[in-house]
Structures are given as C-alpha cells and as structure tokens.
Amino acid sequence: MIVRREGPVDHDAVRALHRAAFARDPATGSPRAPDDVVEARLVDELREDVGFLPHxxxxxxxxxxxxxxxxxxxxxxxxxxxxxxxxxxxxVAPEAQRRGIGTVLVHALLAVAEAADESLVGLLGAPAYYSRFGFRAAADLGVAAPDPRWGAHFQARRLSGRPAGGRFRYAEPFRRLES
Known part of the structure; x- marks a missing residue:
C-alpha cells in the first residue's frame, strides 16, 4: 500500500470510495442513496473552499x-x-476496512500536519477509535465544540506549541452541514 497526496486524477475514485464507505448512515444504520452521502459531497466542497490544504x-x-x-x-x-x-x-472502502488502512492514513496525516508546524487538530468521531492517535475530549484542552451536544465525541490533539483555547470553527462547508 502507498499513501500519497490526493491529486485531481483521484477525485472520482475518492467520491466513489466515500459513497461506498458511508452507504449506511453511521447514526441509524439505514441505507443511503449515493447522492445522499454527505461525506462524499463534503469532500468535493472542501476541495473548493479557501480552507483546503492540498498537502x-x-x-x-x-x-x-x-x-x-x-x-x-x-x-x-x-x-x-x-x-x-x-x-x-x-x-476506507468497505472491502478494505479493518485492515489498518484508516490507522495508516491518520498517522500519515498527523505526521504531515506536524511537519507543517500545525498546532492542533480537531475532529468529531468515536473516542474509542481516535484515542489511539492521542486525541482526547477537546474540552480537556480548552477547546469548545462547535455544537455543545457533541460532548466527548468532539476531540482534539495538540501537535506543537500551545494554541489559544476557544470555540472550534470548521471550514465553511462543515458549517453549512450544521445548519
């Protein structure tokens, strides 16, 4: 397996991958139509946003x-x-899940972010999964979730320095999902 930067040639494959990976609603388990997979649309929108960081x-x-x-x-x-x-x-593609690909990708992303002198990474996800990467409840680091109902599922990891605390604000495409 090779981990590399995504390029324009990968966009269709990445969209298809997210549609397959999130074909079932994570909260309810019910099936979703391909056009209803928020994660696939979100990635497309993030690439067009000022907050996109190609690396x-x-x-x-x-x-x-x-x-x-x-x-x-x-x-x-x-x-x-x-x-x-x-x-x-x-x-991760359904047929490739539970084989460490997600773990490798998160480790690689954190390494690139740290090398780029980023200070903190926040995410909304399962604490049992992301704690292995050093994430913990963001509130423990003085970082408030965009939505207080997220509780311990909104997590953060400090990479370098000591960023100011405050309320976390995602790139605009995420914010549109919240409304």
Whole structure:
C-alpha cells in the first residue's frame, strides 16, 4: 500500500470510495442513496473552499486502486481566530476496512500536519477509535465544540506549541452541514 497526496486524477475514485464507505448512515444504520452521502459531497466542497490544504488530503492506494482517503482542512479557534485543523472525513472502502488502512492514513496525516508546524487538530468521531492517535475530549484542552451536544465525541490533539483555547470553527462547508 502507498499513501500519497490526493491529486485531481483521484477525485472520482475518492467520491466513489466515500459513497461506498458511508452507504449506511453511521447514526441509524439505514441505507443511503449515493447522492445522499454527505461525506462524499463534503469532500468535493472542501476541495473548493479557501480552507483546503492540498498537502493534507491523502489517499491510500493498493494495486492502483484508491482504498482510503483522509482530509484535514483549515479551522480556527474563536474568538482570536487562531489557525488549527479540522480532520475529516476519513473513509476506507468497505472491502478494505479493518485492515489498518484508516490507522495508516491518520498517522500519515498527523505526521504531515506536524511537519507543517500545525498546532492542533480537531475532529468529531468515536473516542474509542481516535484515542489511539492521542486525541482526547477537546474540552480537556480548552477547546469548545462547535455544537455543545457533541460532548466527548468532539476531540482534539495538540501537535506543537500551545494554541489559544476557544470555540472550534470548521471550514465553511462543515458549517453549512450544521445548519
């Protein structure tokens, strides 16, 4: 398996991958139509947003096939507007899940982010999964979730320095999902 930066040639494969990976609603388990997969639309919108950071959109490729994708985009801590990262979506093709591809992608993304001197990464996800990467409840780091109902599912990991605390703000495409 190779992990590399996503390029324009990968966009269709990444969209198809997220549609397959999130074919069932994570909250309810009910099937979704391909056009209803929010994660696939979100990745497309993030690529067009000012918060897109091409070096933080990575694909896992095995035998020439994209089997996983992860992206982090520019976020901010308000009220001071300190720059941070918002991780997600992370998707792995259903037939390749539970084989460590997601783990490799998250480790690679965090390494690139740290090398780029990013200070903090925030995400909404399962604490049992993301704790293995050093994420913990964002509130423990003085970072408030965009939506207080997210509780411990909104997590953060400090990479370098000590960013100011505050309320986390995702890139605009995420914010449109919240409304």
């Amino acid at each position: 933080l959109s990575l694909v896992a490729v095995r035998d020439g096939v994209v089997t996983g994708h992860v992206i982090a985009t520019r976020g901010w801590l308000d009220p001071v507007g300190a720059p941070v990262l918002g991780l997600g979506p992370l998707g």
